[in-house]
Amino acid sequence: MSKTSVLALSLLLLAGCSGANHYVQRATLAINEAVYRTHVAKLASDEFEGRAPGSPGERKTVEYLEQQFLALGLQPVDGASFRQQVPLVEITAVPAQARLGFAGGGRQMDLALGEDMVIGTRRVQPSSAISDSEVVFVGYGVVAPEYGWNDYEGLDMRGKTALILVNDPGYGSGDPGLFRGRAMTYYGRWTYKYEEAARQGAAAAIIIHQTAPAAYPWEVVRNSWTGPQFWAETADGNADALALEAWITEARAREVLAMAGQDLDALQRAALQRGFRGKPLGVTASGSVRNLIRRASSPNVAGYLPGRDRRDEYVIYMAHWDHLGKGLALAGDTIYNGAVDNATGVAGLLAIAAAYRELLLLPSRSVLFLAVTAEESGLIGSEYYARYPLVPLEKTAAVINMDGMQPLGRALDIEVIGSGASELEILLADAAKRQGRVVKPDSRPEHGYFYRSDHFNLAKEGVPSLYTKVGVDLRDRPPGTGQAMLEEYTRERYHKQSDDYDPAWDVSGNIEDLRLLFEVGLQVGAAPSWPNWYEGNEFRAKRDASQQARKP
Numbered sequence: 001m002s003k004t005s006v007l008a009l010s011l012l013l014l015a016g017c018s019g020a021n022h023y024v025q026r027a028t029l030a031i032n033e034a035v036y037r038t039h040v041a042k043l044a045s046d047e048f049e050g051r052a053p054g055s056p057g058e059r060k061t062v063e064y065l066e067q068q069f070l071a072l073g074l075q076p077v078d079g080a081s082f083r084q085q086v087p088l089v090e091i092t093a094v095p096a097q098a099r100l101g102f103a104g105g106g107r108q109m110d111l112a113l114g115e116d117m118v119i120g121t122r123r124v125q126p127s128s129a130i131s132d133s134e135v136v137f138v139g140y141g142v143v144a145p146e147y148g149w150n151d152y153e154g155l156d157m158r159g160k161t162a163l164i165l166v167n168d169p170g171y172g173s174g175d176p177g178l179f180r181g182r183a184m185t186y187y188g189r190w191t192y193k194y195e196e197a198a199r200q201g202a203a204a205a206i207i208i209h210q211t212a213p214a215a216y217p218w219e220v221v222r223n224s225w226t227g228p229q230f231w232a233e234t235a236d237g238n239a240d241a242l243a244l245e246a247w248i249t250e251a252r253a254r255e256v257l258a259m260a261g262q263d264l265d266a267l268q269r270a271a272l273q274r275g276f277r278g279k280p281l282g283v284t285a286s287g288s289v290r291n292l293i294r295r296a297s298s299p300n301v302a303g304y305l306p307g308r309d310r311r312d313e314y315v316i317y318m319a320h321w322d323h324l325g326k327g328l329a330l331a332g333d334t335i336y337n338g339a340v341d342n343a344t345g346v347a348g349l350l351a352i353a354a355a356y357r358e359l360l361l362l363p364s365r366s367v368l369f370l371a372v373t374a375e376e377s378g379l380i381g382s383e384y385y386a387r388y389p390l391v392p393l394e395k396t397a398a399v400i401n402m403d404g405m406q407p408l409g410r411a412l413d414i415e416v417i418g419s420g421a422s423e424l425e426i427l428l429a430d431a432a433k434r435q436g437r438v439v440k441p442d443s444r445p446e447h448g449y450f451y452r453s454d455h456f457n458l459a460k461e462g463v464p465s466l467y468t469k470v471g472v473d474l475r476d477r478p479p480g481t482g483q484a485m486l487e488e489y490t491r492e493r494y495h496k497q498s499d500d501y502d503p504a505w506d507v508s509g510n511i512e513d514l515r516l517l518f519e520v521g522l523q524v525g526a527a528p529s530w531p532n533w534y535e536g537n538e539f540r541a542k543r544d545a546s547q548q549a550r551k552p
């Protein structure tokens, strides 16, 4: 729908009979601190063991969700079960047998797992290795015809090892004319880099970790990549994937490059130049992993409320239920409770479902509540959902994702991650205005958060998505407080054992945000029209291609 029709619609709703409004307001109250805190505290408790797929914590989490869905009157899509089983293969590289080393310039250097590097493979094989594989520095490792960019041009990567910078040239240069400037594109994501290196026929790919362009410190890489890794599995056991995928610290990368008589800073500058070509370094890499392989499946949990008169059209609320589980003890704590990430989002999902339940009149469209698995393993549950949707994607009017709702307190703003993308932002701005708040654009587009949570898999299929982040302009707190709190979280608690629930949290801001998201979904659910991506958005063409399915 156009900007004006969205506006007209929301004005209509606003001006609508005060009786109906009263019921909406009453329903909104179902989203409250008591409900939200109960769910967060439960899901983030030690009892749930950090909610790793395949663990006893999974069983508890999924059972909890099913009980709640049942109590909320949600219905299974197939009429029988809330679960959509996602087949996963769990590959654990045995730590004592994970090796990566380099030779060149008369030197030999072996890296230490965890300290210097992490390594693994998604090939479903008991072992995987490379031996004396030529290392090729490929800059950002990007092939992007629409930006006129090909780091692999003229290179034969077969059997070789790609050494790759994190993020993309636009970020690296800050030049707004290069890619999307500081805003990260999908080419900046690590997932893309391994996929592209595999397409190029490389045997292995090694990403150089740098905190600023990665947007997270080395500990996040270390904690996420050691221990069991879950992957989706193809019929041939992921034979097309790289033999080895690794990350190394910036310090070690500098040493490897020094062995080749090269300097990282100079190479980085070269990699930003249009027409940059990757180059062999005269260094070889050898590495190996031995794998423990376990097949498992882990469920997405989905339930819906049927719409009043357009039941085959849907609004989806989504949040990932999984987190990292248990790991190496840190200060005696082995459990990654994942309170902010993402007990908060799941609690939000349940609170919003409770609000819909309270409505006297359900919206025209059906509302699906979807708690996905294996987000932390690379958005696998949502990828599976996008491939095997429970309800048609072309008739899914919008997906609203909740992931990592920081307890900062009430804010005057709310941020849209990946802003300027779709008409859903108009509805959000409208609802925010009624709370006396403003919508702010993505403050860190260079971090590419839009590509790092589950809605992205649905966006790739064309479904308009909304993903917000708490505002930092806090009421009654000195300027800068909210931003400092966010930065403290990223530094001290994100993907660490210390992401715990604390009853002292100020969740008042989360409640306000959830009420906004409730309202946005409600409006999409009530509207006869279909929100779309803005013209020029990368997902618009995909959506328009299924236009026919949405003809009234």
Ligand SMILES: [Zn+2]
Binding pocket: 320, 341, 342, 375, 403, 404
């Ligand atoms: Zn998350």
